Amino acid sequence: MKYADFLNMVDDSTRAVCRRVYAENKDTIKIKKEETAIKNLEKILGAVFDITYEKGFQAMSMRDLSRRSGLSMGAMYPYFRSKEELLGIILRQGRAMLKNVFEKFKTGSERPEDRLEKVIKAHIFLSERAKPWFYFMFMEAKNLSAGERKAILESEAYTEAVIVEILEAGERAGVFRKRRHVLTASIIKAMQQEWYLKRWKYARRKVTVDEYADYVINFVNSFCLVQNSDMEAN
Amino acid sequence: MKYADFLNMVDDSTRAVCRRVYAENKDTIKIKKEETAIKNLEKILGAVFDITYEKGFQAMSMRDLSRRSGLSMGAMYPYFRSKEELLGIILRQGRAMLKNVFEKFKTGSERPEDRLEKVIKAHIFLSERAKPWFYFMFMEAKNLSAGERKAILESEAYTEAVIVEILEAGERAGVFRKRRHVLTASIIKAMQQEWYLKRWKYARRKVTVDEYADYVINFVNSFCLVQNSDMEAN
DNA sequence: AGAAAAAAAGCGAACGTTCGTTATTTTTTA
DNA sequence: TAAAAAATAACGAACGTTCGCTTTTTTTCT
Numbered sequence: 001m002k003y004a005d006f007l008n009m010v011d012d013s014t015r016a017v018c019r020r021v022y023a024e025n026k027d028t029i030k031i032k033k034e035e036t037a038i039k040n041l042e043k044i045l046g047a048v049f050d051i052t053y054e055k056g057f058q059a060m061s062m063r064d065l066s067r068r069s070g071l072s073m074g075a076m077y078p079y080f081r082s083k084e085e086l087l088g089i090i091l092r093q094g095r096a097m098l099k100n101v102f103e104k105f106k107t108g109s110e111r112p113e114d115r116l117e118k119v120i121k122a123h124i125f126l127s128e129r130a131k132p133w134f135y136f137m138f139m140e141a142k143n144l145s146a147g148e149r150k151a152i153l154e155s156e157a158y159t160e161a162v163i164v165e166i167l168e169a170g171e172r173a174g175v176f177r178k179r180r181h182v183l184t185a186s187i188i189k190a191m192q193q194e195w196y197l198k199r200w201k202y203a204r205r206k207v208t209v210d211e212y213a214d215y216v217i218n219f220v221n222s223f224c225l226v227q228n229s230d231m232e233a234n
Numbered sequence: 235m236k237y238a239d240f241l242n243m244v245d246d247s248t249r250a251v252c253r254r255v256y257a258e259n260k261d262t263i264k265i266k267k268e269e270t271a272i273k274n275l276e277k278i279l280g281a282v283f284d285i286t287y288e289k290g291f292q293a294m295s296m297r298d299l300s301r302r303s304g305l306s307m308g309a310m311y312p313y314f315r316s317k318e319e320l321l322g323i324i325l326r327q328g329r330a331m332l333k334n335v336f337e338k339f340k341t342g343s344e345r346p347e348d349r350l351e352k353v354i355k356a357h358i359f360l361s362e363r364a365k366p367w368f369y370f371m372f373m374e375a376k377n378l379s380a381g382e383r384k385a386i387l388e389s390e391a392y393t394e395a396v397i398v399e400i401l402e403a404g405e406r407a408g409v410f411r412k413r414r415h416v417l418t419a420s421i422i423k424a425m426q427q428e429w430y431l432k433r434w435k436y437a438r439r440k441v442t443v444d445e446y447a448d449y450v451i452n453f454v455n456s457f458c459l460v461q462n463s464d465m466e467a468n
Numbered sequence: 469a470g471a472a473a474a475a476a477a478g479c480g481a482a483c484g485t486t487c488g489t490t491a492t493t494t495t496t497t498a
Numbered sequence: 499t500a501a502a503a504a505a506t507a508a509c510g511a512a513c514g515t516t517c518g519c520t521t522t523t524t525t526t527c528t
Contacts, residue, residue: 056376058292072479142290183449190428191421215417223456309504
Protein backbone atom coordinates (compact mmCIF):
# COMPACT_ATOMS: atom_id res chain seq x y z
CA MET A 1 0.00 0.00 0.00
CA LYS A 2 1.31 3.41 -0.95
CA TYR A 3 0.27 6.76 0.42
CA ALA A 4 -1.49 7.59 -2.85
CA ASP A 5 -3.59 4.42 -2.53
CA PHE A 6 -4.42 5.31 1.04
CA LEU A 7 -5.60 8.75 0.00
CA ASN A 8 -8.08 7.15 -2.38
CA MET A 9 -9.61 5.16 0.44
CA VAL A 10 -10.45 7.78 3.02
CA ASP A 11 -12.60 10.87 2.98
CA ASP A 12 -10.76 13.22 5.19
CA SER A 13 -10.56 16.56 3.45
CA THR A 14 -10.54 19.44 5.85
CA ARG A 15 -14.02 20.37 4.69
CA ALA A 16 -15.34 16.87 5.31
CA VAL A 17 -13.87 16.92 8.81
CA CYS A 18 -15.40 20.31 9.56
CA ARG A 19 -18.74 19.08 8.29
CA ARG A 20 -18.53 16.28 10.78
CA VAL A 21 -17.59 18.70 13.54
CA TYR A 22 -20.67 20.76 12.67
CA ALA A 23 -22.94 17.72 12.55
CA GLU A 24 -21.75 16.38 15.88
CA ASN A 25 -21.80 19.64 17.80
CA LYS A 26 -25.22 20.94 16.86
CA ASP A 27 -26.08 21.84 20.42
CA THR A 28 -22.93 23.88 20.80
CA ILE A 29 -22.62 25.58 17.43
CA LYS A 30 -25.17 28.37 17.21
CA ILE A 31 -24.78 29.14 13.52
CA LYS A 32 -27.75 28.20 11.34
CA LYS A 33 -26.15 28.26 7.93
CA GLU A 34 -24.14 25.12 7.48
CA GLU A 35 -21.82 26.38 4.76
CA THR A 36 -20.98 29.50 6.73
CA ALA A 37 -20.35 27.45 9.84
CA ILE A 38 -18.10 25.03 8.02
CA LYS A 39 -16.10 27.77 6.37
CA ASN A 40 -15.53 29.44 9.72
CA LEU A 41 -14.69 26.17 11.45
CA GLU A 42 -11.97 25.69 8.88
CA LYS A 43 -10.58 29.09 9.75
CA ILE A 44 -10.76 28.50 13.47
CA LEU A 45 -9.22 25.03 13.42
CA GLY A 46 -6.53 26.06 10.99
CA ALA A 47 -5.62 28.95 13.24
CA VAL A 48 -5.63 26.76 16.34
CA PHE A 49 -3.20 24.34 14.75
CA ASP A 50 -0.89 27.09 13.52
CA ILE A 51 -0.69 28.80 16.87
CA THR A 52 -0.50 25.71 19.05
CA TYR A 53 2.24 24.20 16.93
CA GLU A 54 4.29 27.18 17.85
CA LYS A 55 3.40 27.85 21.44
CA GLY A 56 0.89 25.32 22.76
CA PHE A 57 -2.79 25.55 23.59
CA GLN A 58 -2.42 27.12 26.98
CA ALA A 59 -0.16 29.84 25.69
CA MET A 60 -2.58 30.60 22.88
CA SER A 61 -4.92 33.44 23.85
CA MET A 62 -8.34 33.95 22.37
CA ARG A 63 -7.02 37.24 21.01
CA ASP A 64 -4.29 35.28 19.18
CA LEU A 65 -6.96 33.03 17.77
CA SER A 66 -9.19 35.90 16.79
CA ARG A 67 -6.39 37.60 14.90
CA ARG A 68 -5.21 34.47 13.20
CA SER A 69 -8.62 33.19 12.19
CA GLY A 70 -9.92 36.53 11.05
CA LEU A 71 -13.04 36.21 13.22
CA SER A 72 -13.77 38.71 15.95
CA MET A 73 -13.87 37.67 19.59
CA GLY A 74 -17.65 37.68 19.61
CA ALA A 75 -17.90 35.80 16.32
CA MET A 76 -15.99 32.84 17.68
CA TYR A 77 -18.13 32.07 20.70
CA PRO A 78 -21.13 30.73 18.80
CA TYR A 79 -18.84 27.91 17.79
CA PHE A 80 -17.86 26.81 21.29
CA ARG A 81 -18.81 27.93 24.73
CA SER A 82 -15.34 28.25 26.11
CA LYS A 83 -11.70 27.75 25.27
CA GLU A 84 -11.85 24.47 27.15
CA GLU A 85 -14.74 23.25 25.08
CA LEU A 86 -12.85 24.08 21.91
CA LEU A 87 -10.11 21.79 23.14
CA GLY A 88 -12.59 19.02 23.80
CA ILE A 89 -14.17 19.34 20.36
CA ILE A 90 -10.83 19.08 18.59
CA LEU A 91 -9.61 16.14 20.61
CA ARG A 92 -12.85 14.23 20.29
CA GLN A 93 -12.95 14.76 16.56
CA GLY A 94 -9.34 13.73 16.21
CA ARG A 95 -9.98 10.55 18.09
CA ALA A 96 -13.04 9.75 16.02
CA MET A 97 -11.03 10.28 12.82
CA LEU A 98 -8.36 7.89 14.02
CA LYS A 99 -10.87 5.33 15.14
CA ASN A 100 -12.82 5.38 11.87
CA VAL A 101 -9.75 4.85 9.76
CA PHE A 102 -8.35 2.23 12.04
CA GLU A 103 -11.59 0.27 11.97
CA LYS A 104 -11.52 0.35 8.22
CA PHE A 105 -7.99 -0.98 8.00
CA LYS A 106 -7.68 -3.41 10.84
CA THR A 107 -9.95 -6.05 9.43
CA GLY A 108 -9.28 -8.40 6.64
CA SER A 109 -8.62 -12.04 6.16
CA GLU A 110 -5.20 -11.87 4.62
CA ARG A 111 -2.02 -13.11 6.18
CA PRO A 112 -0.88 -11.69 9.54
CA GLU A 113 2.20 -10.04 8.12
CA ASP A 114 0.07 -8.23 5.55
CA ARG A 115 -2.44 -7.18 8.16
CA LEU A 116 0.35 -5.84 10.34
CA GLU A 117 1.81 -3.87 7.48
CA LYS A 118 -1.56 -2.47 6.59
CA VAL A 119 -2.35 -1.35 10.12
CA ILE A 120 1.05 0.22 10.69
CA LYS A 121 0.99 2.06 7.42
CA ALA A 122 -2.58 3.26 7.76
CA HIS A 123 -1.62 4.99 10.96
CA ILE A 124 1.48 6.58 9.48
CA PHE A 125 -0.38 7.71 6.38
CA LEU A 126 -3.28 9.10 8.33
CA SER A 127 -0.87 10.98 10.54
CA GLU A 128 0.71 12.40 7.41
CA ARG A 129 -2.62 13.42 6.04
CA ALA A 130 -3.83 14.96 9.28
CA LYS A 131 -0.55 16.02 10.78
CA PRO A 132 -1.82 18.96 12.77
CA TRP A 133 -4.53 16.84 14.35
CA PHE A 134 -2.11 14.15 15.44
CA TYR A 135 0.44 16.56 16.77
CA PHE A 136 -2.24 18.44 18.66
CA MET A 137 -3.72 15.29 20.13
CA PHE A 138 -0.36 14.16 21.40
CA MET A 139 0.85 17.42 22.82
CA GLU A 140 -2.36 18.83 24.24
CA ALA A 141 -4.02 15.84 25.83
CA LYS A 142 -2.63 16.92 29.17
CA ASN A 143 -4.98 19.89 29.15
CA LEU A 144 -7.96 17.61 29.48
CA SER A 145 -9.77 16.77 32.64
CA ALA A 146 -8.93 13.40 34.10
CA GLY A 147 -12.00 11.70 32.67
CA GLU A 148 -11.36 12.81 29.12
CA ARG A 149 -7.68 12.05 29.41
CA LYS A 150 -8.61 8.52 30.24
CA ALA A 151 -10.41 8.26 26.90
CA ILE A 152 -7.20 9.27 25.14
CA LEU A 153 -5.20 6.65 26.96
CA GLU A 154 -7.78 4.03 26.10
CA SER A 155 -7.61 5.05 22.48
CA GLU A 156 -3.86 4.42 22.43
CA ALA A 157 -4.28 1.15 24.30
CA TYR A 158 -6.88 0.05 21.78
CA THR A 159 -4.69 0.56 18.74
CA GLU A 160 -1.87 -1.25 20.48
CA ALA A 161 -4.16 -4.10 21.38
CA VAL A 162 -5.05 -4.61 17.74
CA ILE A 163 -1.37 -4.88 16.86
CA VAL A 164 -0.84 -7.35 19.72
CA GLU A 165 -3.70 -9.44 18.41
CA ILE A 166 -2.19 -9.54 14.94
CA LEU A 167 1.20 -10.50 16.34
CA GLU A 168 -0.33 -13.29 18.41
CA ALA A 169 -2.31 -14.63 15.47
CA GLY A 170 0.85 -14.53 13.40
CA GLU A 171 2.75 -16.39 16.07
CA ARG A 172 0.12 -19.13 16.14
CA ALA A 173 0.32 -19.31 12.34
CA GLY A 174 4.07 -19.74 12.55
CA VAL A 175 4.76 -16.46 10.77
CA PHE A 176 5.87 -14.32 13.70
CA ARG A 177 8.38 -15.12 16.37
CA LYS A 178 7.45 -15.57 19.95
CA ARG A 179 8.13 -12.19 21.55
CA ARG A 180 6.64 -9.96 24.19
CA HIS A 181 4.07 -8.67 21.77
CA VAL A 182 2.84 -5.99 24.12
CA LEU A 183 6.28 -4.39 24.11
CA THR A 184 6.58 -4.78 20.37
CA ALA A 185 3.27 -3.01 19.88
CA SER A 186 4.40 -0.12 22.06
CA ILE A 187 7.62 0.24 20.14
CA ILE A 188 5.72 0.20 16.88
CA LYS A 189 3.52 2.94 18.30
CA ALA A 190 6.65 4.96 19.05
CA MET A 191 7.86 4.53 15.46
CA GLN A 192 4.53 5.74 14.16
CA GLN A 193 4.53 8.74 16.45
CA GLU A 194 8.06 9.68 15.46
CA TRP A 195 6.77 10.58 12.01
CA TYR A 196 4.32 13.24 13.12
CA LEU A 197 6.09 14.50 16.22
CA LYS A 198 9.27 15.30 14.31
CA ARG A 199 7.87 16.73 11.12
CA TRP A 200 10.69 19.24 10.71
CA LYS A 201 13.28 16.46 10.72
CA TYR A 202 11.87 14.48 7.83
CA ALA A 203 10.97 17.51 5.80
CA ARG A 204 14.55 18.68 6.08
CA ARG A 205 15.87 15.32 5.01
CA LYS A 206 13.43 15.03 2.12
CA VAL A 207 12.17 11.67 3.34
CA THR A 208 8.76 10.81 1.92
CA VAL A 209 6.07 9.19 4.00
CA ASP A 210 6.22 6.11 1.76
CA GLU A 211 9.93 5.78 2.38
CA TYR A 212 9.49 6.13 6.09
CA ALA A 213 6.61 3.68 6.26
CA ASP A 214 8.50 1.07 4.25
CA TYR A 215 11.53 1.51 6.47
CA VAL A 216 9.45 0.97 9.58
CA ILE A 217 7.89 -2.16 8.11
CA ASN A 218 11.30 -3.50 7.22
CA PHE A 219 12.53 -2.76 10.73
CA VAL A 220 9.55 -4.46 12.35
CA ASN A 221 9.69 -7.46 10.06
CA SER A 222 13.36 -8.04 10.86
CA PHE A 223 12.35 -8.44 14.45
CA CYS A 224 9.04 -10.21 14.14
CA LEU A 225 9.09 -12.44 11.13
CA VAL A 226 10.28 -15.97 11.57
CA GLN A 227 13.61 -16.16 9.75
CA ASN A 228 14.89 -18.99 7.62
CA SER A 229 17.62 -19.63 10.13
CA ASP A 230 14.97 -20.07 12.85
CA MET A 231 13.20 -22.68 10.77
CA GLU A 232 16.39 -24.47 9.96
CA ALA A 233 17.26 -24.69 13.62
CA ASN A 234 13.96 -26.48 14.22
CA MET B 235 25.24 -3.09 31.22
CA LYS B 236 22.42 -3.11 33.73
CA TYR B 237 20.66 -0.17 35.25
CA ALA B 238 22.37 -0.83 38.58
CA ASP B 239 25.77 -0.63 36.90
CA PHE B 240 24.79 2.60 35.22
CA LEU B 241 23.77 4.12 38.53
CA ASN B 242 27.24 3.45 39.88
CA MET B 243 28.77 5.43 37.07
CA VAL B 244 26.97 8.74 37.19
CA ASP B 245 26.58 11.36 39.85
CA ASP B 246 23.13 12.62 39.32
CA SER B 247 21.37 12.76 42.63
CA THR B 248 18.85 15.53 42.82
CA ARG B 249 21.06 17.35 45.26
CA ALA B 250 24.07 17.13 42.95
CA VAL B 251 22.00 18.50 40.10
CA CYS B 252 20.72 21.38 42.21
CA ARG B 253 24.26 22.12 43.31
CA ARG B 254 25.19 22.46 39.66
CA VAL B 255 22.19 24.68 39.03
CA TYR B 256 23.31 26.91 41.90
CA ALA B 257 26.91 26.99 40.68
CA GLU B 258 25.97 27.84 37.12
CA ASN B 259 23.39 30.50 37.87
CA LYS B 260 25.28 32.57 40.40
CA ASP B 261 24.32 35.82 38.74
CA THR B 262 20.64 34.94 38.87
CA ILE B 263 20.31 33.28 42.25
CA LYS B 264 20.43 35.91 44.99
CA ILE B 265 20.68 33.58 47.96
CA LYS B 266 24.01 33.64 49.79
CA LYS B 267 23.75 30.43 51.75
CA GLU B 268 24.48 27.55 49.44
CA GLU B 269 22.76 24.85 51.45
CA THR B 270 19.64 26.94 51.82
CA ALA B 271 19.63 27.68 48.12
CA ILE B 272 20.09 24.06 47.16
CA LYS B 273 17.38 22.89 49.50
CA ASN B 274 14.96 25.41 48.06
CA LEU B 275 15.93 24.64 44.49
CA GLU B 276 15.03 21.04 45.15
CA LYS B 277 11.62 22.16 46.34
CA ILE B 278 11.07 24.46 43.38
CA LEU B 279 12.19 22.00 40.74
CA GLY B 280 10.29 19.14 42.30
CA ALA B 281 7.16 21.25 42.35
CA VAL B 282 7.69 22.37 38.74
CA PHE B 283 7.93 18.77 37.59
CA ASP B 284 4.87 17.69 39.55
CA ILE B 285 2.69 20.46 38.25
CA THR B 286 3.90 20.46 34.67
CA TYR B 287 3.49 16.72 34.37
CA GLU B 288 -0.14 17.30 35.06
CA LYS B 289 -0.94 20.48 33.21
CA GLY B 290 2.08 21.84 31.40
CA PHE B 291 4.36 24.79 32.05
CA GLN B 292 2.11 27.44 30.57
CA ALA B 293 -0.87 26.32 32.58
CA MET B 294 1.17 26.34 35.76
CA SER B 295 0.80 29.64 37.60
CA MET B 296 3.35 31.04 39.98
CA ARG B 297 0.72 30.69 42.71
CA ASP B 298 0.48 26.98 41.89
CA LEU B 299 4.24 26.77 42.19
CA SER B 300 4.31 28.74 45.42
CA ARG B 301 1.75 26.47 47.02
CA ARG B 302 3.37 23.31 45.81
CA SER B 303 6.93 24.23 46.68
CA GLY B 304 6.05 25.69 50.06
CA LEU B 305 7.88 28.93 49.25
CA SER B 306 6.06 32.22 49.21
CA MET B 307 5.76 34.23 46.00
CA GLY B 308 8.47 36.63 47.16
CA ALA B 309 10.77 33.83 48.27
CA MET B 310 10.88 32.30 44.82
CA TYR B 311 12.06 35.30 42.85
CA PRO B 312 15.60 35.40 44.21
CA TYR B 313 16.04 32.10 42.38
CA PHE B 314 15.02 33.31 38.92
CA ARG B 315 14.03 36.63 37.53
CA SER B 316 10.92 35.47 35.74
CA LYS B 317 8.88 32.42 34.91
CA GLU B 318 10.52 32.36 31.52
CA GLU B 319 13.96 32.32 33.04
CA LEU B 320 12.98 29.41 35.24
CA LEU B 321 12.11 27.52 32.09
CA GLY B 322 15.47 28.35 30.57
CA ILE B 323 17.38 27.23 33.65
CA ILE B 324 15.65 23.87 33.73
CA LEU B 325 16.05 23.18 30.05
CA ARG B 326 19.69 24.20 29.98
CA GLN B 327 20.49 22.08 32.97
CA GLY B 328 18.64 19.15 31.50
CA ARG B 329 20.57 19.44 28.30
CA ALA B 330 23.86 19.66 30.15
CA MET B 331 23.02 16.53 32.14
CA LEU B 332 22.26 14.62 28.97
CA LYS B 333 25.37 15.86 27.23
CA ASN B 334 27.66 14.96 30.13
CA VAL B 335 26.39 11.43 30.39
CA PHE B 336 26.40 10.94 26.67
CA GLU B 337 29.99 12.09 26.37
CA LYS B 338 30.97 9.64 29.05
CA PHE B 339 29.33 6.73 27.30
CA LYS B 340 29.82 7.37 23.64
CA THR B 341 33.52 6.75 23.55
CA GLY B 342 35.32 3.51 23.77
CA SER B 343 37.28 1.27 21.54
CA GLU B 344 35.17 -1.80 21.76
CA ARG B 345 33.20 -3.31 18.94
CA PRO B 346 30.54 -1.23 17.17
CA GLU B 347 27.68 -3.40 18.35
CA ASP B 348 28.80 -2.98 21.95
CA ARG B 349 29.18 0.74 21.52
CA LEU B 350 25.71 0.96 20.05
CA GLU B 351 24.23 -1.01 22.91
CA LYS B 352 26.04 1.14 25.44
CA VAL B 353 24.88 4.40 23.93
CA ILE B 354 21.27 3.32 23.56
CA LYS B 355 21.12 1.99 27.07
CA ALA B 356 22.83 4.96 28.64
CA HIS B 357 20.12 7.18 27.25
CA ILE B 358 17.31 4.93 28.41
CA PHE B 359 18.83 4.54 31.87
CA LEU B 360 19.47 8.23 32.26
CA SER B 361 15.92 8.96 31.23
CA GLU B 362 14.79 6.50 33.88
CA ARG B 363 16.94 8.13 36.50
CA ALA B 364 15.89 11.66 35.56
CA LYS B 365 12.41 11.02 34.24
CA PRO B 366 10.90 14.36 35.12
CA TRP B 367 13.75 16.19 33.41
CA PHE B 368 13.40 14.26 30.21
CA TYR B 369 9.66 14.52 30.10
CA PHE B 370 9.86 18.23 30.78
CA MET B 371 12.50 18.80 28.11
CA PHE B 372 10.44 17.03 25.51
CA MET B 373 7.10 18.58 26.27
CA GLU B 374 8.12 22.11 27.12
CA ALA B 375 10.75 22.94 24.54
CA LYS B 376 8.12 24.71 22.49
CA ASN B 377 7.92 27.42 25.11
CA LEU B 378 11.42 28.54 24.29
CA SER B 379 12.36 31.41 22.08
CA ALA B 380 13.47 30.42 18.61
CA GLY B 381 17.15 30.67 19.44
CA GLU B 382 16.98 28.42 22.45
CA ARG B 383 14.73 26.00 20.66
CA LYS B 384 17.40 25.63 18.05
CA ALA B 385 19.82 24.47 20.75
CA ILE B 386 17.37 21.72 21.72
CA LEU B 387 17.05 20.55 18.15
CA GLU B 388 20.81 20.52 17.81
CA SER B 389 21.10 18.47 20.95
CA GLU B 390 18.79 15.81 19.49
CA ALA B 391 20.61 15.93 16.18
CA TYR B 392 23.91 15.44 17.97
CA THR B 393 22.90 12.30 19.80
CA GLU B 394 21.48 10.89 16.58
CA ALA B 395 24.69 11.74 14.75
CA VAL B 396 26.70 9.70 17.23
CA ILE B 397 24.46 6.71 16.59
CA VAL B 398 24.81 7.19 12.85
CA GLU B 399 28.56 7.25 13.23
CA ILE B 400 28.55 4.00 15.16
CA LEU B 401 26.31 2.37 12.56
CA GLU B 402 28.56 3.51 9.74
CA ALA B 403 31.69 2.28 11.51
CA GLY B 404 29.95 -1.01 12.09
CA GLU B 405 28.99 -1.26 8.47
CA ARG B 406 32.58 -0.70 7.41
CA ALA B 407 33.65 -3.38 9.87
CA GLY B 408 31.15 -5.78 8.35
CA VAL B 409 29.12 -6.00 11.54
CA PHE B 410 26.12 -3.90 10.58
CA ARG B 411 24.05 -4.07 7.46
CA LYS B 412 23.94 -1.35 4.92
CA ARG B 413 20.87 0.70 5.82
CA ARG B 414 19.76 4.28 5.84
CA HIS B 415 21.51 4.86 9.14
CA VAL B 416 20.03 8.31 9.56
CA LEU B 417 16.54 6.83 9.62
CA THR B 418 17.65 4.03 11.91
CA ALA B 419 19.07 6.54 14.37
CA SER B 420 15.81 8.47 14.39
CA ILE B 421 13.81 5.34 15.03
CA ILE B 422 16.17 4.40 17.84
CA LYS B 423 15.59 7.85 19.27
CA ALA B 424 11.85 7.23 19.16
CA MET B 425 12.28 3.95 21.04
CA GLN B 426 14.29 5.70 23.71
CA GLN B 427 11.72 8.45 24.04
CA GLU B 428 8.88 5.98 24.32
CA TRP B 429 10.24 4.92 27.70
CA TYR B 430 10.01 8.30 29.36
CA LEU B 431 7.05 9.75 27.52
CA LYS B 432 4.79 6.86 28.44
CA ARG B 433 5.81 6.25 32.04
CA TRP B 434 2.31 5.25 33.13
CA LYS B 435 2.19 2.45 30.57
CA TYR B 436 5.31 0.63 31.70
CA ALA B 437 4.64 1.16 35.38
CA ARG B 438 1.24 -0.45 34.92
CA ARG B 439 2.73 -3.39 33.10
CA LYS B 440 5.51 -3.86 35.62
CA VAL B 441 8.19 -3.68 32.95
CA THR B 442 11.60 -2.81 34.36
CA VAL B 443 13.95 -0.45 32.62
CA ASP B 444 16.42 -3.29 32.15
CA GLU B 445 13.78 -5.37 30.42
CA TYR B 446 12.80 -2.51 28.18
CA ALA B 447 16.38 -1.62 27.30
CA ASP B 448 17.24 -5.23 26.46
CA TYR B 449 14.15 -5.50 24.31
CA VAL B 450 15.07 -2.39 22.37
CA ILE B 451 18.61 -3.69 21.83
CA ASN B 452 17.26 -6.97 20.58
CA PHE B 453 14.89 -5.16 18.24
CA VAL B 454 17.63 -2.94 16.87
CA ASN B 455 20.10 -5.80 16.48
CA SER B 456 17.58 -7.81 14.49
CA PHE B 457 17.52 -5.01 12.00
CA CYS B 458 21.11 -3.87 12.01
CA LEU B 459 23.35 -6.81 12.66
CA VAL B 460 24.59 -8.76 9.72
CA GLN B 461 22.84 -12.12 9.93
CA ASN B 462 24.33 -15.51 9.25
CA SER B 463 22.07 -15.90 6.26
CA ASP B 464 23.45 -12.65 4.81
CA MET B 465 26.99 -13.97 5.13
CA GLU B 466 26.11 -17.32 3.65
CA ALA B 467 24.61 -15.60 0.63
CA ASN B 468 27.95 -13.87 0.06
C1' DA C 469 -38.30 43.76 -8.97
C1' DG C 470 -37.49 46.43 -5.17
C1' DA C 471 -38.28 47.83 -0.46
C1' DA C 472 -38.98 46.78 4.20
C1' DA C 473 -38.78 43.73 7.96
C1' DA C 474 -36.85 39.93 10.27
C1' DA C 475 -33.27 36.82 11.21
C1' DA C 476 -28.60 35.67 11.38
C1' DA C 477 -23.92 36.74 11.75
C1' DG C 478 -20.43 39.51 13.36
C1' DC C 479 -18.05 43.24 16.09
C1' DG C 480 -15.62 45.35 19.76
C1' DA C 481 -15.78 47.37 24.27
C1' DA C 482 -16.11 46.22 28.84
C1' DC C 483 -16.51 43.10 32.73
C1' DG C 484 -14.55 40.39 36.53
C1' DT C 485 -10.78 37.45 37.32
C1' DT C 486 -6.18 35.89 37.20
C1' DC C 487 -1.69 36.55 35.95
C1' DG C 488 3.56 37.59 36.65
C1' DT C 489 6.15 40.54 39.19
C1' DT C 490 7.70 44.02 42.62
C1' DA C 491 8.25 46.76 46.75
C1' DT C 492 7.91 46.89 51.45
C1' DT C 493 7.60 44.73 55.77
C1' DT C 494 8.42 40.88 58.74
C1' DT C 495 10.86 36.99 60.31
C1' DT C 496 14.86 34.18 60.77
C1' DT C 497 19.67 33.36 61.11
C1' DA C 498 24.35 34.07 62.40
C1' DT D 499 22.52 43.69 66.02
C1' DA D 500 22.88 43.27 61.18
C1' DA D 501 22.26 40.61 57.24
C1' DA D 502 19.73 37.35 54.85
C1' DA D 503 15.62 35.08 53.83
C1' DA D 504 10.82 35.00 53.58
C1' DA D 505 6.07 36.85 53.53
C1' DT D 506 2.41 39.76 52.03
C1' DA D 507 -0.13 43.05 49.62
C1' DA D 508 -0.62 45.48 45.63
C1' DC D 509 0.43 46.89 40.91
C1' DG D 510 -0.41 46.90 35.92
C1' DA D 511 -1.34 43.87 32.31
C1' DA D 512 -3.62 40.22 30.16
C1' DC D 513 -6.97 36.85 30.28
C1' DG D 514 -11.63 34.41 28.91
C1' DT D 515 -16.12 35.65 28.28
C1' DT D 516 -20.36 38.40 27.68
C1' DC D 517 -23.43 41.76 25.99
C1' DG D 518 -25.40 45.38 23.40
C1' DC D 519 -24.85 47.26 19.05
C1' DT D 520 -23.96 47.00 13.98
C1' DT D 521 -23.84 44.83 9.62
C1' DT D 522 -25.20 41.37 6.43
C1' DT D 523 -28.31 38.14 4.60
C1' DT D 524 -32.70 36.24 3.93
C1' DT D 525 -37.54 36.45 3.85
C1' DT D 526 -41.76 38.73 3.21
C1' DC D 527 -44.64 41.97 1.16
C1' DT D 528 -46.27 45.04 -2.39
